[in-house]
Amino acid sequence: MTSGGAPIARDPEEHYNVAEWLVDRHVDGGRGGRVAIRFQGRSVTYSQLWSEVQRAQRALADMGLVPGDRIAIVANDEPEFIAWFLGAQRGGFVPVPLSTMLTARELALVIADSRAAVVAVSVEHQHRLALVAETAPDLDHIIVFGRPEPLRGNRLSVFDADDFGYAQPPVADTTVRSQAFWLYSSGTTGLAKGVMHTHNNMQVTAETYAARVLETTEDDRFFSIAKLFFAFGLGNSLTFPLAVGGTTILDPRPATPSGALETIGAERPTLFFASPGFIAGLLDVQPDPSAFESVRASVSAGESLPAELLQRFTGRFDHPILDGIGSTEALHTFISNTLTHQEPGSSGVPVPGYDIELRDEQNQVVDTVDTAGYLHVRGPSIATGYWERDEATAAAFIGGWLRTGDVYQRSSNDYWTFLGRSSDMIKAGGIWVSPAEVESVLVEHPDVLEAAVVGARDNHGLETTVAFVVAGSGHTIDQSRLVDHCRERMAAFKRPRRIIEVPELPKTATGKIQRFALRSGLRSGPAAR
Numbered sequence: 001m002t003s004g005g006a007p008i009a010r011d012p013e014e015h016y017n018v019a020e021w022l023v024d025r026h027v028d029g030g031r032g033g034r035v036a037i038r039f040q041g042r043s044v045t046y047s048q049l050w051s052e053v054q055r056a057q058r059a060l061a062d063m064g065l066v067p068g069d070r071i072a073i074v075a076n077d078e079p080e081f082i083a084w085f086l087g088a089q090r091g092g093f094v095p096v097p098l099s100t101m102l103t104a105r106e107l108a109l110v111i112a113d114s115r116a117a118v119v120a121v122s123v124e125h126q127h128r129l130a131l132v133a134e135t136a137p138d139l140d141h142i143i144v145f146g147r148p149e150p151l152r153g154n155r156l157s158v159f160d161a162d163d164f165g166y167a168q169p170p171v172a173d174t175t176v177r178s179q180a181f182w183l184y185s186s187g188t189t190g191l192a193k194g195v196m197h198t199h200n201n202m203q204v205t206a207e208t209y210a211a212r213v214l215e216t217t218e219d220d221r222f223f224s225i226a227k228l229f230f231a232f233g234l235g236n237s238l239t240f241p242l243a244v245g246g247t248t249i250l251d252p253r254p255a256t257p258s259g260a261l262e263t264i265g266a267e268r269p270t271l272f273f274a275s276p277g278f279i280a281g282l283l284d285v286q287p288d289p290s291a292f293e294s295v296r297a298s299v300s301a302g303e304s305l306p307a308e309l310l311q312r313f314t315g316r317f318d319h320p321i322l323d324g325i326g327s328t329e330a331l332h333t334f335i336s337n338t339l340t341h342q343e344p345g346s347s348g349v350p351v352p353g354y355d356i357e358l359r360d361e362q363n364q365v366v367d368t369v370d371t372a373g374y375l376h377v378r379g380p381s382i383a384t385g386y387w388e389r390d391e392a393t394a395a396a397f398i399g400g401w402l403r404t405g406d407v408y409q410r411s412s413n414d415y416w417t418f419l420g421r422s423s424d425m426i427k428a429g430g431i432w433v434s435p436a437e438v439e440s441v442l443v444e445h446p447d448v449l450e451a452a453v454v455g456a457r458d459n460h461g462l463e464t465t466v467a468f469v470v471a472g473s474g475h476t477i478d479q480s481r482l483v484d485h486c487r488e489r490m491a492a493f494k495r496p497r498r499i500i501e502v503p504e505l506p507k508t509a510t511g512k513i514q515r516f517a518l519r520s521g522l523r524s525g526p527a528a529r
Contacts, residue, residue, distance in 0.1 A: 010176045010200060017174045018199040019090035022242040023050050024171070031245050034218070037079050038267055039250045044079050046245070049086075051166055052079070056087025058167040059159075063141050065117055067092030067172055068179060072116040074098050074107060074125050076252035077228050080145040080161060082238055084120045085228075089180055089199070092172030096182045096194070097229035104128040110184055112136040114194055114387070118143060120161070122252075176200035182387060183231050185328045194387030195231075195328045204381040205235050205332040206243035208353035213322070213336050214271060214297065218245040221294075223269035225255045225278050226511070232301050235332040236273040257281045261291055268294035275302035275511030276309060279321070280443075280450050283312055284473050292317040297339060301326055302511035304418040306440040307344030314342070324348055325418065329402050331381040335416050345440055346415040347408075354379035356416065357401075358408060372419055372434075375406040407434070424515050426455035428465055433494050435515070441489045442467055442496075445482055447475040452505050452513045453496065456522050467496035468518050470504055477501045 010016065023046060026032065032047030044052075060071060071088045073095055075081040081097075088095040096114050098107060100122070108131045111119060115138040121129060123146025132139065133156050142148070142158045149158075174180075180199040184192040210216045224236035228250075241248040249267045253259050255278065264272070272295045274282070279300055292298075298313070298321040305323035313321050324336030325347045335356060337348035350356045358366040358373025366373035378401045385393035396403050407419040419425065419434035426433040435453040442451035449472040456466045471477050479499055486495045506514040 012175060012177050014175065015171075015173060016176045016199055017090060017092075017171050018180055018202045019053060019086040020171045021203060022239070023053055023086060026242075026245050034245055035247045036242065037082065037248055037250060038221075039079055040252075041266075049079070049083060052083035053087045053090055054168055055164055055166050056084045056161075057091040058169045059143070059161075059164040060088060060091055060093055060118065061169065062164075063118060065091070065093050067174075068094060069118075070094045070096050070114050070116040070182070071118040071120060072096045072098055072111050072114060073120045073229070074100060074102075074128075075120060075122040075145060075228075076100060076124075077233075077237065077250040078122065078145065078252050079250070080120075080122075081228050082248075084143070084161070085181070085238070090171055091169065092174050092178065094179050094181060096184070097234070098184060099229050100125055100227070104131045108132045108135040110192060110194075111139060114182065114184075117141065121145065123147065174199055179384075183229075183234070183328050185386075193389050193392055195383045196385060196387055197331060197381075197383050201331050201381040201383070202235075202239045203243065204353070204379075206239050208379075208381070209324075209326075209333045209336065209351050210235070210240040210243060212352045213324075213333070213338060214240070214299070215339065216240055216244050216246065216271070220244065220246040220271055221249055221267065221269045222246060222271050222273070223249040223251075223260075223263060223267065224273040225260060225275065226273060226302070227255075231328040231331055232273070232326065236271075236299075239332075240271075257285045257287075261285075261287055264291060264295070270294060270296050272298040274298065274300060276300055276305045276323075277303065277450060277505070277507060277511050277513075279305070279309055279313055283309070283316065284449055287316075289316050289318065292319065295319055297322060299324070299333075301333060303513060304345075304347065304436045304440075306436075306443045308440065308444040310342065310344050322348070324351075325375075325404075325406065325416075327402070327404055329383045329396065329404075330354075330377055330379065331383070334377050334379055334381075343415045346411075346417045348416065349414055350416075358410065359403075363398075369412045370409055372407050372409050372425075374422060375404045375408045375416075376401045377404060378402070421515075424454070426453070426463060426465055428455070428463055428493050433465055438465060438467065438486075438490065438494055438496065441486060442469060442482070444489070445485045447471055447477055448482070449473075449475075450505055452515060452518055454515045454519045454522075456498075456519060464497040465494065466498045466500065466518075466522065468500050468502050468505060470502060 026046045037044040085095045120143040182194045222241045226233035322337045324333040326333035334354040355378040438453040439451045450470040506517040
């Protein structure tokens, strides 16, 4: 077992409320005039945010919510998201951020599953709530950030968020163990699961990863491509900046390289957060190196960052990019590279405060270096389980450990390398092949922007390696050249037997490649040699 340090301990019986810690603490300490949020050219100070948080808290209480009741949030990255999220927590209610990328049917299913009494929604997403109103029996109220339109023919009351008056309600009597928020995991099959987090968990991620790895301060300005409704984005754009009295930069638009560069140029962030796919897209447009001159460090998560992308990024922008791994269940990053050292192709070392170990198929600890095993993590930000999913909870949360579903190996100097999801590993010729290893070789080729590798059965029923590749702008994929590139760099049993060019890779909302979608779409084709 590798230990990243002792967990942070707090008295479980004493009063504690994370919204109070994130906002009230700064106002009470005389820092209310500091800028908490930058949004479309305007600033929101901590004092202004404090007033909006309390207004949201009182509005929810006036609607009849009691501590523990859920409020779903379907909103863009905007100040209202943060105010209503924290207002719910300050009142002892449980905010449930949901992806704005979900369809009306998907939203209806998840909101019904959460038994939310209220939905807070950005005005441009309001039209998708008609179906929700029909299928979520516990839902009574809709709060719209903007001028709402009536939902015809349904029983729900609809309010404009600006209709509520200001107030100063007391902080709810919560503790570190109280339910603070849920995040729905992006499952590949079936209904997504509600991941339940307590009030303690957000401060833990700020005091471990943000403080001890990113070394965040009140002078930092945070800009995240991942949106607030993701665990990654929630930490980047809410927890980490507010924890230190810094500034979060919110962009409500769908993320694009050109839009990100525009925001970076205007707002001058010091910390930038993105996925490997977005990093590849940024490099593909070949921005001027000066575009990132304000950024002291970038962070990548969602998928393993190929060594080639890391080296190209740091070579162009001359600041470190830190790859790491986290999960919705752990709330944020628990293995990471550091500001002083980035190991290309590796997720890094354990974040202080977390214990990491590998186990085999018999659930026995794997102590041997450079040996594959199933990654388990233990730490103070782990969720309490899945909402009303007893079997899934029992399978993932085992004796204080979280079974992540990722396959890793550990080097002799304690660097941890991602090999693939347990369901994505390929057994070619009786030998295990890591998709991540093959993908890292493919993206080293100058014509390849992104790559994803899956296993597929050949005409003899044997599993072989198949690669899907996306060409960079102005490049074309020459199959024979790419095959030669692979032949020079990896053993024969690892090499792709088919190479398929695609315009883009299917991904989840969190940026993870949907390898199951690639496998399901495979058809017979010519083999690479």
